[in-house]
Amino acid sequence: MSDNFDFDIKRKRPEEIYNDVLDYFRGEILEQYATSKSIMKMQIKITIRALELLNLRKKDSLILDAGTGPGFTATYLNKIGYETVAIDLIPEFLNFYDIKESNPIVSDMCFTPFKPQTFDAVISISSLQWIYKDLNSAVMKNQLISLAKAFYTILKSKSKAVIQFYPKNKEFLDSIGKIIIDNTKFSGNFIIDNPKNPKKRKIYLLLNKT
Numbered sequence: 001m002s003d004n005f006d007f008d009i010k011r012k013r014p015e016e017i018y019n020d021v022l023d024y025f026r027g028e029i030l031e032q033y034a035t036s037k038s039i040m041k042m043q044i045k046i047t048i049r050a051l052e053l054l055n056l057r058k059k060d061s062l063i064l065d066a067g068t069g070p071g072f073t074a075t076y077l078n079k080i081g082y083e084t085v086a087i088d089l090i091p092e093f094l095n096f097y098d099i100k101e102s103n104p105i106v107s108d109m110c111f112t113p114f115k116p117q118t119f120d121a122v123i124s125i126s127s128l129q130w131i132y133k134d135l136n137s138a139v140m141k142n143q144l145i146s147l148a149k150a151f152y153t154i155l156k157s158k159s160k161a162v163i164q165f166y167p168k169n170k171e172f173l174d175s176i177g178k179i180i181i182d183n184t185k186f187s188g189n190f191i192i193d194n195p196k197n198p199k200k201r202k203i204y205l206l207l208n209k210t
C-alpha cells in the first residue's frame with residue numbers, strides 16, 4: 001500500500017515514551033497543545049488536505065472526527081458547513097473550547113458507539129500513532145484491527161476514511177496497510193506529501209468502503 005521512500009525518525013516521540021495517551025496529554029502539555037495557534041493552523045491545513053482527498057460530493061455530509069483533541073478539525077468542518085461528531089478519549093480536551101456544535105463524545109475510536117452506516121466520511125488527524133506503536137504487540141495489532149473494523153462499520157457504503165498520522169518508519173506504514181487490508185474489506189492507499197522533506201512530510205491513509 002505504500003510508495004518507496006526513506007525515512008526513519010530517530011528521536012523518541014511522546015507516544016513511545018508514554019504508554020497511555022492520557023498520561024501525556026494532561027495539565028500543562030494539554031493546555032499548550034489546545035491553545036497553540038501554530039498547531040491549530042497546521043491541523044486545519046491537514047484537515048483541508050484530508051477533505052481534498054475525500055472529495056465529498058454532498059455539502060451536508062456527516063463526518064466523524066476521530067481523536068479530535070481540542071476539536072480543531074471538527075470546528076473547521078462545522079465552519080465550512082459540514083455536520084460533525086467529534087470523539088476523543090480525553091474529556092479535558094473536549095471541554096477546552098465550547099464545541100457543542102461538533103457533538104463531542106468521550107469515546108475510544110477503536111470501539112465507536114455508533115450505528116452501522118452512520119457517517120459519510122471519517123477523518124482522523126495526528127492520532128493513529130497512539131493506537132499502533134509496537135510492531136510486535138498483539139494487543140496493539142488488535143487495537144488497530146478494532147479501529148479499522150469500527151470505521152468500516154460506521155461508514156456508509158461508497159464512502160471513505162482518511163487517516164493522517166506520523167509513522168515511525170516504513171515498516172510501520174507497511175504493517176498498518178497490511179493489517180487493515182487483511183482484516184477488513186477496505187481498499188486503500190497511502191498518499192505522501194513532500195516525501196523527501198522530513199519536516200514537511202505528511203502521510204495520509206485513504207480507505208475506501210465499496
Ligand SMILES: C[S@@+](CC[C@H](N)C(=O)[O-])C[C@H]1O[C@@H](n2cnc3c(N)ncnc32)[C@H](O)[C@@H]1O
Pocket residue numbers: 021025043066067068069070071072073087088089090093107108109110124125126127130131
Ligand atoms: C496529537 S492529538 C491530535 C488531536 C487532533 N486530531 C488534532 O489534530 O489536533 C492526538 C489525539 O488522539 C487522541 N486519541 C489517542 N488514542 C485515542 C483513542 N483510542 N480513541 C480516541 N482518541 C484517541 C488523544 O486523546 C489526542 O487527543
